[in-house]
Amino acid sequence: MYESRNRLLLVLIIFTLILSLFTVFIHSESVPSLSAKAAALYEPETNRFLYTKNADQRLGMASTTKIMTALIALETLPTDEVITVDERAAGIEGSSIYLKAGEEISVIDLVYATLLQSANDAAAALACRIADGIDEFSYVMNERARELGLVDTNFKNPHGLDDSEHYTTARELALLAAEALKNETFKSVCSTYKKELTSSASQRIVVNHNKLLKAYPGCIGVKTGYTKKSGRSLVSAAERDGLTLIGVTINAPDDWRDHTEMLDYGFSLLEARLLAKKDEFSYLIPVIGGDKESVRVSNEEEIKKIFNKCDSDIEISVRLPRYFSAPIRIGDVLGTVVFIKDGEKIAEIDLISRENIDKGKKKNPRRTQKWRSDSKNTFLTQG
Numbered sequence: 001m002y003e004s005r006n007r008l009l010l011v012l013i014i015f016t017l018i019l020s021l022f023t024v025f026i027h028s029e030s031v032p033s034l035s036a037k038a039a040a041l042y043e044p045e046t047n048r049f050l051y052t053k054n055a056d057q058r059l060g061m062a063s064t065t066k067i068m069t070a071l072i073a074l075e076t077l078p079t080d081e082v083i084t085v086d087e088r089a090a091g092i093e094g095s096s097i098y099l100k101a102g103e104e105i106s107v108i109d110l111v112y113a114t115l116l117q118s119a120n121d122a123a124a125a126l127a128c129r130i131a132d133g134i135d136e137f138s139y140v141m142n143e144r145a146r147e148l149g150l151v152d153t154n155f156k157n158p159h160g161l162d163d164s165e166h167y168t169t170a171r172e173l174a175l176l177a178a179e180a181l182k183n184e185t186f187k188s189v190c191s192t193y194k195k196e197l198t199s200s201a202s203q204r205i206v207v208n209h210n211k212l213l214k215a216y217p218g219c220i221g222v223k224t225g226y227t228k229k230s231g232r233s234l235v236s237a238a239e240r241d242g243l244t245l246i247g248v249t250i251n252a253p254d255d256w257r258d259h260t261e262m263l264d265y266g267f268s269l270l271e272a273r274l275l276a277k278k279d280e281f282s283y284l285i286p287v288i289g290g291d292k293e294s295v296r297v298s299n300e301e302e303i304k305k306i307f308n309k310c311d312s313d314i315e316i317s318v319r320l321p322r323y324f325s326a327p328i329r330i331g332d333v334l335g336t337v338v339f340i341k342d343g344e345k346i347a348e349i350d351l352i353s354r355e356n357i358d359k360g361k362k363k364n365p366r367r368t369q370k371w372r373s374d375s376k377n378t379f380l381t382q383g
Helices: 002-027 062-076 107-115 120-131 134-147 170-181 184-190 255-269
Strands: 038-043 048-053 082-084 104-106 194-198 203-207 219-227 231-240 243-250 270-276 282-288 294-298 303-308 315-320 333-341 344-353 379-382
Touching: 038 170, 038 255, 048 170, 048 255, 062 107, 062 120, 062 134, 062 170, 062 184, 062 219, 062 231, 082 107, 082 120, 104 107, 104 194, 107 120, 107 184, 107 194, 107 203, 120 134, 170 184, 170 219, 170 231, 170 243, 184 219, 231 255, 243 255, 243 270, 255 270, 282 315, 294 333, 303 344
Parallel strands: 315 379
Antiparallel strands: 038 048, 038 243, 082 104, 194 203, 219 231, 231 243, 270 303, 282 294, 294 344, 315 333, 333 344
């Protein structure tokens, strides 16, 4: 009997160990091993770099340059403006849509050509329109870079053809891409796979060079690049369940695999949590001296935050007085909801009045009257 118990105990211990090892295996994450000379994986909402490799080394950026070109064009020019192609933009070497001097084409179509087809002539046409020349536009690009705090980035042209003074870093290219993706038009363009362009000379169809748009779930951009000297460069971005990640590789022979591995790594580490939907925290609070006995308050905004998947649960504190005095107007801030993790406040939203309460002759509510709540919360704090 004693030996039988021991055997059973031994079997249970072995089973537990095997299950434990399996659990560790399926949840463990390996750091990416990349072909790139330099790389960075960035989460913009919390301003975190999840992975870096030689991320501050100055290197040629090839056609990822065009992220800045397109961003400035969209920030500067009306998208429906029709541009007459400057002769200095026609015949630019490298990738092209073969613009002709004097051809008329809209700003938005030039942006599509710049980001999808990586057309050097389209980038040059935008530069000549904005700053009346390549050198002049380089100055505009560098001024915008300084505004973004990019100290290891320098532009000499709008297209990315090799120049010893034309460089960036993986880290700063990620920061630039994050800024560009804030522009909704830029975001829409760089996530487009195919687009038909119309000009005074011809109809053209451009196809995005970024294979990840089709190959990686949630991919929304951003830009490919290649020159013989700089090698293959790629800036990618992907969104899943409210979480956006930006990947950068410079001089990466196997860039598609590099980015798949980096993005997978990032999504395995982080998650977006919806802390509050609109009107999720809703209460009826007693009112003194009003034409109604109570006022409804709730949160007008939803709130989402990025967390490590292993982070602890969030504690919620709803802070409201026991009662209010009339008058109260719609939109008045009457309380707050505070979100706490590990003893520290990580977020806060206002609770506002959802109705007007005028002064009146209604009987004042008893002080002992309690809140009526439509919400489920961890605890409530009365002021």
